[in-house]
Amino acid sequence: MPALPQLTDARLTLENRVAELCFNRDDVRNALTGTALVEEIIATLDWCNRSPEVSVLIMTGAGAAFSAGGNIKQMRDREGIFAGSALQIQDQYRRGIQQMPLAMQRCEIPLIAAVNGPAIGAGMDLACMCDLRIGSTRALLGVTFLNLGIIPGDGGAWFLPRIVGAQRAAELIFSGRLVKAEEACKLGLLLEVVDEDELLPRARALAAQIAAKPPQALRLSKRLLKLGAQQELPEFLDLCAGFQAMAHQTDDHIVAVNAFLEKRNPEFTGK
Numbered sequence: 001m002p003a004l005p006q007l008t009d010a011r012l013t014l015e016n017r018v019a020e021l022c023f024n025r026d027d028v029r030n031a032l033t034g035t036a037l038v039e040e041i042i043a044t045l046d047w048c049n050r051s052p053e054v055s056v057l058i059m060t061g062a063g064a065a066f067s068a069g070g071n072i073k074q075m076r077d078r079e080g081i082f083a084g085s086a087l088q089i090q091d092q093y094r095r096g097i098q099q100m101p102l103a104m105q106r107c108e109i110p111l112i113a114a115v116n117g118p119a120i121g122a123g124m125d126l127a128c129m130c131d132l133r134i135g136s137t138r139a140l141l142g143v144t145f146l147n148l149g150i151i152p153g154d155g156g157a158w159f160l161p162r163i164v165g166a167q168r169a170a171e172l173i174f175s176g177r178l179v180k181a182e183e184a185c186k187l188g189l190l191l192e193v194v195d196e197d198e199l200l201p202r203a204r205a206l207a208a209q210i211a212a213k214p215p216q217a218l219r220l221s222k223r224l225l226k227l228g229a230q231q232e233l234p235e236f237l238d239l240c241a242g243f244q245a246m247a248h249q250t251d252d253h254i255v256a257v258n259a260f261l262e263k264r265n266p267e268f269t270g271k
Contacts, residue, residue, distance in 0.1 A: 001051050001052070002047055002050050004047065005040070005043040005044060005047050007040045007043070009023070009025050009035045009036040010022060010023050010024050010025075010036075010037060010040045010041070011024050012044055016208065016211065017053060017054060017055040017056065017211040017215070018054075018055065018056045018057075018204065018207040018208060018211050019058070020060070020204075021040075021041070021044050021057060021058070021059050021060075022061065022062050023037055023060070023061045023062060023066075023067060025037065026061075026065070029063070029064065029065040029067070029068035029118070030062070030065050030068060031067065031069065031070065031071040032067055032069055032070065032097060032100075032122050032126065033069075033070045033081050033082075033097065034071035034080050037067075038099070038100050041059075041100055041103070041104075041126075042099055044057070045103040045104065048108070048109050049106070049107060049108045049109075052270055053270075054109060055109055055110075055210065055213070055215050055218055056109055056112065056207040056210050056211045057110075058112045058113075058203050058204065059111065059113050059114065059126070060114035060116055060199075060200065060203070061116050063117075064117050064118070065116075065117040065120075065123070066113070066114075066115045066116055066118060066119040066123055067122070067123030067126055068118060068121070069120050069121025069122035069123040069124070069125075069144075070082075070121055070122055072148070080092075081093065081096050081097065093153050093154075097122065097153070098155060100126070100129075101129055101154060101155040101159070104126075104129040105129070105226065107222075108223065109218070109219060110131045110132065110218070110222055111129070111130040111131050112130060112131065112132045112133075113126070113127040113130040113133040114134055114200055115135040115136065115139040115141070116136050116138065116139070116196070117138045117139065117140065118139075118140040118142075119139065119140070119142075120141070120142050120144055120178075121143070121144050121145055121152075122154045122156070124141045124142060125143075125154050125155065125156030125159060127141070127189075128156060128160055128163055129155075131222070131225075132191050132206065133189065133190050133191055134192055134199065134202055134206065135184060135185070135190040135192075135193050136181065136193070136194060136198075136199040137181050137193060138181070138196055139184060139193070140178055140180060141179045141189055141190075142176065142178040142179060143160065143172045143176065144176045144178070146173065146174065152173065157169070157173060160172065162229065163188055164187050164189060168187060212268075213268075214250065214255075214268045215268065215270040216250050216252060216270060217247050217250065217253070220243045220246065220247060223243070224240065224243060227239060250271060251269060251271040252266075252268045252269065252270065255267065255268060255269075256268070
């Protein structure tokens with residue numbers, strides 16, 4: 001397995017096929033700009049794709065926030081990604097933070113966001129780029145770009161309508177309002193809400209349940225979900241047939257069938 005990437009602003013662990021990435025910049029509420037978090041998220045996702053021993057990745061934040069998104073002081077001072085001419089800023093977005101949604105979209109394993117606190121702006125967008133989102137009662141989500149006179153420049157307006165529908169996405173983006181945990185769950189932004197001290201145990205339990213599935217079939221299923229949103233049904237069914245043929249030829253498929261018939265728990269090898 002490839003060595004874990006060396007990170008400075010986040011912590012990465014791996015246990016029983018479940019990787020856990022914790023953003024570790026509570027001093028700036030885990031902001032994605034002005035820190036190394038974007039680059040380290042991308043590096044972690046690429047490592048997951050290259051590591052067959054990894055089946056699920058949990059993302060969460062250390063401290064009070066999941067992620068505050070962009071660093072507003074840098075916006076004010078026009079520093080970092082916000083510095084330079086319009087053409088320079090465009091290029092910095094394209095080669096910087098916009099590489100994150102591309103990496104999230106090409107990730108081959110399920111991604112779980114454990115939203116421990118505020119997920120604002122690009123921080124909410126990051127949560128929406130995950131497959132599953134569990135929030136603590138302290139979770140607070142908001143698409144707040146318009147409040148600052150800017151737009152969702154990281155691709156969030158592409159992800160959000162696919163989660164809550166076009167009309168609700170428009171309302172959230174146009175109003176820039178903050179959504180508390182319970183409402184976020186009703187809107188489908190969160191899968192469920194748990195007490196603060198139960199957040200990581202619940203996310204880990206869900207991840208363990210997923211990681212117990214046959215690794216190759218799990219990755220194929222993740223690819224199907226992503227590609228199904230982009231293809232017409234006839235082409236998608238052709239893809240399903242090809243993926244199914246590959247799954248039928250795996251050792252784990254036979255292990256699963258035999259375990260089902262023999263009424264015992266299977267032990268998968270990823271082959």
